[in-house]
Amino acid sequence: MKNIFTLLAVAVIAVAFQSCKKAEQPHGQTVTQTVSETMRMNESYTFTLPANTTDDPYRVTAQPLHASLSDLGKDASGNDVYRYTPTKDYTGTDRAVIATTEEHRGGPNGGNMQGGCQHHNGDRHREAEIQHVVVINFTVTNDAAAAATRTSVR
Numbered sequence: 001m002k003n004i005f006t007l008l009a010v011a012v013i014a015v016a017f018q019s020c021k022k023a024e025q026p027h028g029q030t031v032t033q034t035v036s037e038t039m040r041m042n043e044s045y046t047f048t049l050p051a052n053t054t055d056d057p058y059r060v061t062a063q064p065l066h067a068s069l070s071d072l073g074k075d076a077s078g079n080d081v082y083r084y085t086p087t088k089d090y091t092g093t094d095r096a097v098i099a100t101t102e103e104h105r106g107g108p109n110g111g112n113m114q115g116g117c118q119h120h121n122g123d124r125h126r127e128a129e130i131q132h133v134v135v136i137n138f139t140v141t142n143d144a145a146a147a148a149t150r151t152s153v154r
Contacts, residue, residue: 030131038139038146041091044069049080050132054100058082062097064138066090072098086140094138100131 031050039045049058049072057072058080064070069085082098139146 030133032133032135034135034137036137036139038141039086040144041086041089041140041142044083044085045138046075047082047084047134047136048075049082049098049134052080052100052132053130056100056131058098058100058132060096061099061101062095064094064096066092066094066140067096070096082134082136084136084138086138091140091142094140096136096138097133098136099133 033050035047037045037047052058060070060072060082064084064086066087067084068087069083071083073081073083075081082096084094084096086094
């Protein structure tokens, strides 16, 4: 009788783990966009970020080293934007990385544990969401003709 209960318990655990594996889906895709911006010293630059399909906000994940302003905000239409102004009279290169970053929502204080399976935001899975990473490479110059060059690569 004891062996039957042990066998039954093992079978129930095996089924529970299998259902968790079936419920797990790969996370959404990551779209990386690289922008090269040549600008005049002491000018500001504003970039409209891609539409955010995640619940996670945009964050500056790598701050530029030579910025007097590097922040995120909204434009008049409500779009997410990144704003950059180089340090006064700076010329040279700089780089910013802006991304939507998925925060871990599991564990005892987040997520939803159901039948041993962890679900993000209740039963809603995040696999359809797209994480955006925008890399902006700045060239800051005092040459007006060179500052007219702008390149965007996806």
